[in-house]
Amino acid sequence: MSSEQKKIIFSGIQPTGTFTLGNYLGALQNWVKLQDEYRCIYCVVDLHSLTVRQEPKELRENTLSALALLLAVGIDPSKSVLFVQSHQPAHAELNWILNCFVPYGELTRMTQFKDKSAVHQDNINSGLFTYPVLMAADILLYGTDLVPVGADQKQHLELSRNTAIRFNNIYGDLFTVPEPYISKEVGRVMSLQDPSKKMSKSDTNAKSYISVLDKPEAIVKKFKSAVTDSGSEITFGEGKDGINNLLTIYSAVTGLSVAEAESRFAGKGYGDFKLAVGQAVAEHLRPIQEEYARVAADKAYLEQVYKAGAQRAGEMSRRILQKTYKKVGLLV
Numbered sequence: 216m217s218s219e220q221k222k223i224i225f226s227g228i229q230p231t232g233t234f235t236l237g238n239y240l241g242a243l244q245n246w247v248k249l250q251d252e253y254r255c256i257y258c259v260v261d262l263h264s265l266t267v268r269q270e271p272k273e274l275r276e277n278t279l280s281a282l283a284l285l286l287a288v289g290i291d292p293s294k295s296v297l298f299v300q301s302h303q304p305a306h307a308e309l310n311w312i313l314n315c316f317v318p319y320g321e322l323t324r325m326t327q328f329k330d331k332s333a334v335h336q337d338n339i340n341s342g343l344f345t346y347p348v349l350m351a352a353d354i355l356l357y358g359t360d361l362v363p364v365g366a367d368q369k370q371h372l373e374l375s376r377n378t379a380i381r382f383n384n385i386y387g388d389l390f391t392v393p394e395p396y397i398s399k400e401v402g403r404v405m406s407l408q409d410p411s412k413k414m415s416k417s418d419t420n421a422k423s424y425i426s427v428l429d430k431p432e433a434i435v436k437k438f439k440s441a442v443t444d445s446g447s448e449i450t451f452g453e454g455k456d457g458i459n460n461l462l463t464i465y466s467a468v469t470g471l472s473v474a475e476a477e478s479r480f481a482g483k484g485y486g487d488f489k490l491a492v493g494q495a496v497a498e499h500l501r502p503i504q505e506e507y508a509r510v511a512a513d514k515a516y517l518e519q520v521y522k523a524g525a526q527r528a529g530e531m532s533r534r535i536l537q538k539t540y541k542k543v544g545l546l547v
């Protein structure tokens with residue numbers, strides 16, 4: 216299939232410190248897998264990160280580190296477009312237009328806004344509120360068919376879809392209505408300390424999440440202290456959120472099915488199981504960590520990748536931005 220006929224994938228990740236195992240299993244593993252079959256566009260969404268106060272030097276470092284991590288997990292810039300959101304002004308430009316098409320009421324229903332504004336009460340800024348509109352701009356600029364994300368982004372994707380449909384209804388077909396692509400198995404990786412919550416790096420308890428750059432000993436230690444239930448059987452089931460989460464993670468990093476994992480641990484205790492999950496995760500992340508160390512040190516290569524990526528992203532997005540300007544009546 217020629218690259219023009221392939222369906223288009225777009226996704227983004229915020230450069231806020233290193234990625235978690237949740238980011239990796241919930242989204243990035245799919246990003247890597249989809250590269251051969253689709254035209255993939257992947258973006259480090261630095262503008263989104265500004266919705267929470269950032270230390271400027273740290274944000275610049277984190278942006279480069281995010282690029283290096285994406286390369287290390289297997290994003291191949293010869294197959295996919297990889298770039299930094301702020302390097303492509305079309306995102307902020309379309310964001311403004313779309314802002315004028317998203318009802319206030321729809322934004323007030325976003326659970327991520329409610330959660331984040333509860334945590335950052337000293338800085339409930341307008342960007343935090345309109346965050347999903349910028350996300351819609353990211354997606355709609357490229358004629359995106361599919362968006363690989365974790366389950367936590369589903370509501371934001373619904374807003375992107377509604378926005379595309381609303382705009383098309385007024386002005387005639389322009390935007391492709393994107394579909395979410397969410398892994399059934401690992402769409403939501405849960406906290407190791409409270410398996411009813413998603414794993415997140417903004418969690419104040421560092422034992423609750425695994426960073427993909429955590430040292431092997433730290434990974435094993437965190438899994439050993441993972442919260443489980445009072446039972447003793449290593450089987451997937453109702454009311455066993457902790458064990459379910461660990462079985463899901465184990466199966467994702469080993470490639471075994473959950474049923475195969477269950478039979479491997481039949482008759483074993485939770486302690487043995489938690490240790491094995493920790494070791495399997497550490498082993499899985501080892502080559503990624505090695506590749507990260509190599510790529511992150513090569514600043515010239517990183518610059519070459521993000522500059523080429525911005526150029527290609529610009530060529531692709533300009534067309535839809537121009538058409539949008541025309542449709543709404545701007546003088547182009």
Ligand code: TYM
Nearest residue numbers: 226227228229237238241242350364365402403404413414
């Ligand atoms: P972000 O940076 O919070 O997370 C990046 C990706 O990781 C997924 N993820 C998880 N998946 C499973 N379990 C978890 N515990 C977990 N934690 C995070 C997220 O669902 C996401 O796919 N708003 C987005 C970034 C964004 C974007 C876009 C995504 C901006 N523009 C356009 C898609 C398309 C975000 O903050 O992701």
